[in-house]
Amino acid sequence: xxxxxxxxxxxxxxxEIVMGNTAIVRAMVEAGTRVVSSYxxxxxxxxxxxxxxxPKNDRPFYFExxxxxxxxxxxxxxxxxxxxxxxxxxxxVGLNVAADxxxxxxxxxxIGGMVVVLGDDPGANxxxxxxxxxxxxxxxxxxxxxxxxxxxxxxxxxEAARLSQTHRMPVILRLTTHVCHAKERVAFGxxxxxxxxDTPQFDPANGPYIPLTxxxxxxxxxxxxxxxxxxxxxxxxxxxxxxxxxxxARGVITMGLPFLSLMDALDGAAAQPDxxxxxxxxxxxxxxxxxxxxxHQEVKxxxxxxxxxxxxxxxxxxxxxxxxxIVGKTQPEDWIGxxxxxxxxxxxxxxxxxxxxxxxxxxxxxxxxxRPPQMCPGCGHRSAFHAIxxxxxPTDITVADIGCHTLGFLPPYExxxxxxxxxxxxxxxxxxxxxxxxxxxxxxxxxxxxxHAALPGIINAIFNRHPITLILMENGTTAxxxxxxxxxxxxNFNEVTDKIPVRQVLEGLGVKHIAEVDTYQQxxxxxxxxxxxxxxxxxxxxxxxxxxxxxxxxQRKNAAYRxxxxxxxxxxxxRIHTCIETFGCPTFTRDSQGNITINTxxxxxxxxxIQTCPTKAIIPAGKKGxxxxx
Amino acid sequence: xxxxxxxxSGVGGQGIGLISEIILRAADHAGFPVxxxxxxxxxxxxxxxxxxxxxxxxxxxxxIPAGQTDLVVSLERHEAFRAAGTVLKDNSCLIxxxxxxxxxxxxxxxxxxxxxxxxxxxxRGRGIQVISVFHPDLPDIRMQNMAVLSEIHGHRLxxxxxxxxxxTAMADLMSGAMLAENRGLFDKRLSA
Numbered sequence: 001x002x003x004x005x006x007x008x009x010x011x012x013x014x015x016e017i018v019m020g021n022t023a024i025v026r027a028m029v030e031a032g033t034r035v036v037s038s039y040x041x042x043x044x045x046x047x048x049x050x051x052x053x054x055p056k057n058d059r060p061f062y063f064e065x066x067x068x069x070x071x072x073x074x075x076x077x078x079x080x081x082x083x084x085x086x087x088x089x090x091x092x093v094g095l096n097v098a099a100d101x102x103x104x105x106x107x108x109x110x111i112g113g114m115v116v117v118l119g120d121d122p123g124a125n126x127x128x129x130x131x132x133x134x135x136x137x138x139x140x141x142x143x144x145x146x147x148x149x150x151x152x153x154x155x156x157x158x159e160a161a162r163l164s165q166t167h168r169m170p171v172i173l174r175l176t177t178h179v180c181h182a183k184e185r186v187a188f189g190x191x192x193x194x195x196x197x198d199t200p201q202f203d204p205a206n207g208p209y210i211p212l213t214x215x216x217x218x219x220x221x222x223x224x225x226x227x228x229x230x231x232x233x234x235x236x237x238x239x240x241x242x243x244x245x246x247x248x249a250r251g252v253i254t255m256g257l258p259f260l261s262l263m264d265a266l267d268g269a270a271a272q273p274d275x276x277x278x279x280x281x282x283x284x285x286x287x288x289x290x291x292x293x294x295x296h297q298e299v300k301x302x303x304x305x306x307x308x309x310x311x312x313x314x315x316x317x318x319x320x321x322x323x324x325x326i327v328g329k330t331q332p333e334d335w336i337g338x339x340x341x342x343x344x345x346x347x348x349x350x351x352x353x354x355x356x357x358x359x360x361x362x363x364x365x366x367x368x369x370x371r372p373p374q375m376c377p378g379c380g381h382r383s384a385f386h387a388i389x390x391x392x393x394p395t396d397i398t399v400a401d402i403g404c405h406t407l408g409f410l411p412p413y414e415x416x417x418x419x420x421x422x423x424x425x426x427x428x429x430x431x432x433x434x435x436x437x438x439x440x441x442x443x444x445x446x447x448x449x450x451x452h453a454a455l456p457g458i459i460n461a462i463f464n465r466h467p468i469t470l471i472l473m474e475n476g477t478t479a480x481x482x483x484x485x486x487x488x489x490x491x492n493f494n495e496v497t498d499k500i501p502v503r504q505v506l507e508g509l510g511v512k513h514i515a516e517v518d519t520y521q522q523x524x525x526x527x528x529x530x531x532x533x534x535x536x537x538x539x540x541x542x543x544x545x546x547x548x549x550x551x552x553x554x555q556r557k558n559a560a561y562r563x564x565x566x567x568x569x570x571x572x573x574x575r576i577h578t579c580i581e582t583f584g585c586p587t588f589t590r591d592s593q594g595n596i597t598i599n600t601x602x603x604x605x606x607x608x609x610i611q612t613c614p615t616k617a618i619i620p621a622g623k624k625g626x627x628x629x630x
Numbered sequence: 631x632x633x634x635x636x637x638x639s640g641v642g643g644q645g646i647g648l649i650s651e652i653i654l655r656a657a658d659h660a661g662f663p664v665x666x667x668x669x670x671x672x673x674x675x676x677x678x679x680x681x682x683x684x685x686x687x688x689x690x691x692x693x694i695p696a697g698q699t700d701l702v703v704s705l706e707r708h709e710a711f712r713a714a715g716t717v718l719k720d721n722s723c724l725i726x727x728x729x730x731x732x733x734x735x736x737x738x739x740x741x742x743x744x745x746x747x748x749x750x751x752x753x754r755g756r757g758i759q760v761i762s763v764f765h766p767d768l769p770d771i772r773m774q775n776m777a778v779l780s781e782i783h784g785h786r787l788x789x790x791x792x793x794x795x796x797x798t799a800m801a802d803l804m805s806g807a808m809l810a811e812n813r814g815l816f817d818k819r820l821s822a
Binding site: 257359 | 678697730735801
């Protein structure tokens with residue numbers, strides 16, 4: 001078996017099949033990166049899996065999962081002004097959390113260099129929006145490199161690291177979901193470990209590091225001057241490249257994954273346009289682009305999400321009074337969704353129908369029933385929602401937060417009717433409670449989110465006396481993103497650490513009404529929620545159960561593990577269907593006569609369903625029913 | 631060479647990632663240019679997992695253009711029906727593991743479960759070969775993917791990939807008892 005950790009530390013040049021998220025870790029190793037930090041979020045968590053494949057003592061850099069993205073960025077900045085090349089990575093909306101520190105970075109003289117790796121998500125595969133983070137780059141005078149595939153990811157990280165070290169400024173490496181997760185054979189260079197100088201290099205004389213009053217203005221001048229120097233590099237680099245098809249009439253300017261989609265969409269086209277593929281999407285290589293514009297009659301800007309590059313290129317052509325026709329986005333759909341080969345084919349055939357025929361293959365309708373994501377078999381959240389729903393009136397308002405428990409909004413629970421971002425539920429619930437005496441307001445929150453961004457909202461509810469109920473769905477891990485440890489886990493990425501129990505935090509904040517229960521005790525949980533929501537003060541119910549996906553995976557590693565599952569006593573079952581329609585574990589399966597059976601591929605035998613059956617027809621794992629089943 | 635595009639689908643937890651990477655690596659061992667991409671979204675929570683593999687000199691994006699899927703590999707009946715209906719081109723091939731993980735609306739009695747005949751009817755009219763795989767005595771559900779892989783090889787569904795390429799790819803990704811068990815299941819088909 002090939003070991004990823006060994007591969008990532010090879011000294012010789014080699015090639016291997018890797019995904020984008022792995023390629024970047026080899027680039028970190030080769031670049032001499034010293035500090036890396038993150039908060040987990042799709043599409044980037046596999047970067048941490050690759051890092052984890054290198055034994056801690058062999059890892060040439062420090063890595064941590066920080067409490068949130070802002071903290072991760074602050075940590076990486078601190079390390080960088082001490083002379084260490086640092087990197088922070090997180091998902092698209094993570095930059096919103098980190099924004100307060102991020103927008104200041106370019107004002108600073110970052111002596112060690114700092115690469116900010118973003119996992120943007122065109123198509124909103126696993127995010128609440130598809131925000132285009134290049135806007136942040138413009139706002140903060142920060143360069144952006146945008147790779148198209150794992151090979152690009154490797155080379156562009158090395159470029160970003162060098163650029164950042166040379167100009168002592170932050171550089172964004174903007175990945176997108178299908179760049180992170182694409183796999184191909186990548187040729188890596190040799191790694192010659194450098195002797196790291198760990199002497200703390202921080203010196204205020206390298207600053208100013210205090211961006212106040214007149215200094216802030218001067219620092220902005222410096223940031224803009226640095227950006228101009230980066231523009232020079234963008235003019236010279238071979239990473240911006242032209243695919244010359246000898247077409248003086250038509251050209252396309254594009255970048256990232258849409259470049260690959262373009263190449264596919266041009267397969268079988270009547271003519272091949274010239275293509276300028278940009279690696280530097282900010283700042284733009286102005287002279288290179290003007291040369292390209294000047295040598296074509298018509299240029300299409302093929303750009304995923306927003307028209308960030310398009311508007312700048314149009315301005316260049318306007319300023320130079322170039323005779324070229326520039327075709328950008330023309331309809332709202334051009335701003336929306338991932339630029340897959342099909343989407344690009346459509347855009348091209350709309351632009352140049354004589355060159356690219358409309359695709360004859362329209363996407364067929366999906367003939368199968370939809371399959372929304374579900375809480376896993378045995379999930380403690382299912383027991384919680386099943387119980388909490390019974391404790392609330394249908395007119396009460398339930399506010400969701402980010403995490404696995406968000407899935408409670410789906411039928412049959414429909415718990416959690418609003419969702420915004422990490423940690424937002426408590427304060428949104430507080431607002432929903434103002435002037436509202438008729439409808440109770442309940443907020444949900446996961447435990448990783450509790451530490452990430454929930455504390456200000458909770459403190460506000462105490463401080464300003466908002467009489468809502470917060471239900472803390474504590475499962476002991478950051479489950480949705482792949483079971484990363486958090487501050488209450490008792491472990492960090494690298495070692496055993498002191499737990500920060502959520503209850504003690506709440507007590508320390510002065511929350512007077514705290515109840516806690518394992519969610520499998522459904523009746524007790526319902527009772528506690530009824531009690532908590534009748535108190536006219538801020539109250540918290542800790543609804544606890546370990547993540548059963550994590551638990552089951554750990555059990556399966558044990559050689560003695562034997563699968564177990566509940567069964568249905570068909571002689572007792574009265575086809576009331578509470579198990580399948582109200583409790584809703586995906587394990588329950590219905591035949592055309594309405595008989596219920598257990599999907600043994602799925603059931604883990606946890607038995608949380610047993611209490612939900614009015615006729616006691618669910619037989620615990622390993623037991624026999626009245627009818628002699630199983 | 632002409633491009634050969636494979637679309638794999640299933641439900642989170644079925645092992646789509648592993649079978650996909652074995653095929654990806656087998657194609658690489660066979661000397662073909664190849665790339666792939668997994669799309670899992672929230673799949674860890676019982677949603678749909680898709681993986682796409684593209685083999686050939688002139689493939690660029692790892693995402694397969696519409697109407698160009700040569701082979702669908704699915705690990706669940708509803709997902710097989712969905713993939714055959716949405717991405718598979720005419721006169722191609724569908725291979726699937728015939729287990730059923732009912733989607734929510736089927737469990738809520740809002741839509742009917744997909745029947746084997748639904749798949750047959752859909753594919754017959756379009757000249758699609760259907761291979762259904764099911765092992766009633768599989769020791770571990772996580773080996774359903776390997777049962778399908780052995781049939782993919784048994785039927786030579788991917789041109790140019792031979793036994794040694796699959797075996798080497800498996801050894802790239804697994805070791806010890808896991809490799810032995812999975813290879814045992816893979817080889818059983820060959821000796822049958």
